[in-house]
Amino acid sequence: MTDTAVADAAKPPFPEQQQQVPGKTAQMAPVPDHGEESYRGHGRLHGKAAIITGGDSGIGRAVAIAFAREGADVLVSYLCEDEDAAETRKWVEKAGQKCALAAGDISDPEHCREVVKTAVSEFGKVDILVNNAAHQMSFENLEDIPDEEWQQTFATNIHAMFYLAKAALPHMGEGGSIINTASINSDKPNPSLLPYATTKGAIQNFTAGLAQLLADKKVRVNCVAPGPVWTPLIPATMPKDTVAEFGKDYPIGRPAQPAELAPPYVMLASDEASYISGATVAVTGGKPMI
Numbered sequence: 001m002t003d004t005a006v007a008d009a010a011k012p013p014f015p016e017q018q019q020q021v022p023g024k025t026a027q028m029a030p031v032p033d034h035g036e037e038s039y040r041g042h043g044r045l046h047g048k049a050a051i052i053t054g055g056d057s058g059i060g061r062a063v064a065i066a067f068a069r070e071g072a073d074v075l076v077s078y079l080c081e082d083e084d085a086a087e088t089r090k091w092v093e094k095a096g097q098k099c100a101l102a103a104g105d106i107s108d109p110e111h112c113r114e115v116v117k118t119a120v121s122e123f124g125k126v127d128i129l130v131n132n133a134a135h136q137m138s139f140e141n142l143e144d145i146p147d148e149e150w151q152q153t154f155a156t157n158i159h160a161m162f163y164l165a166k167a168a169l170p171h172m173g174e175g176g177s178i179i180n181t182a183s184i185n186s187d188k189p190n191p192s193l194l195p196y197a198t199t200k201g202a203i204q205n206f207t208a209g210l211a212q213l214l215a216d217k218k219v220r221v222n223c224v225a226p227g228p229v230w231t232p233l234i235p236a237t238m239p240k241d242t243v244a245e246f247g248k249d250y251p252i253g254r255p256a257q258p259a260e261l262a263p264p265y266v267m268l269a270s271d272e273a274s275y276i277s278g279a280t281v282a283v284t285g286g287k288p289m290i
């Protein structure tokens, strides 16, 4: 298949489908493309060590595959999707790199510190921290959102970024890179994703502030803001009719494949991005983020 054919394989309308949170890659129709057959590395992350939260599936898996093919060892943090994590590990090891797995809930600060400890004991350092995991759920009315849901969304999506960054910093040398996954929702909140969209606004602000705070340590901090991407998060958290038409209302007319998100993460992680910090890279299929 050509690259265009791979991208077009994720074009709405999608078959009717719904999953339980947190979603499984193998149950998706069509199964997403993470660059397994297409991503070619050029040694741009040679010798580096990375932590990727949510690295088992979706965007995180595509980033793990790309990082490994660019020469980085990878720790994959994930909630509980062991099958998906094993699949990501298979691809990282196939690229000739080390892969550590860390299952558990990053809304727990102690677990965040454990994730960093594991990476340091496996790789001896942390060069790249990709804060990519997130929780979302759809609600039509404010009164339908339980307090616990609000708190869980913040604990997973933004508080964990703070705990992970704080724990990783002492192990990051000059040239370190922190990359946070924001969203089109950082700028254009979808009202049916109120808790999630609010955290995505916070993530963009956190990125901009932390970039300034860490500049003198020569650690760069940026975020990638995806538009719609065909990942397990979608059938696990959105209504069936939204899933069927997912991405249709974007100028390109379809969601991204996870593989189409990997290049900005590689660029921001690499030394080539030495003057890029505090930035938001929008990957939004033609919908402007200004």
Ligand code: NAD
Binding pocket: 022, 023, 053, 054, 055, 056, 057, 058, 059, 060, 077, 078, 079, 080, 081, 104, 105, 106, 107, 132, 133, 134, 135, 156, 181, 182, 183, 184, 225, 226, 227, 228, 229, 230, 231, 232, 233, 234
């Ligand atoms: P995904 O379902 O593949 O990944 C979500 C990941 O988050 C999973 O790997 C899961 O294990 C992890 N996770 C969730 N709760 C966790 C917890 N409490 N502890 C540890 N890990 C937890 O979906 P994805 O779309 O690839 O999501 C990756 C990032 O992309 C998220 O930050 C998401 O907000 C963002 N994003 C996705 C889209 C989209 O359309 N898919 C759009 C904009 C932004």
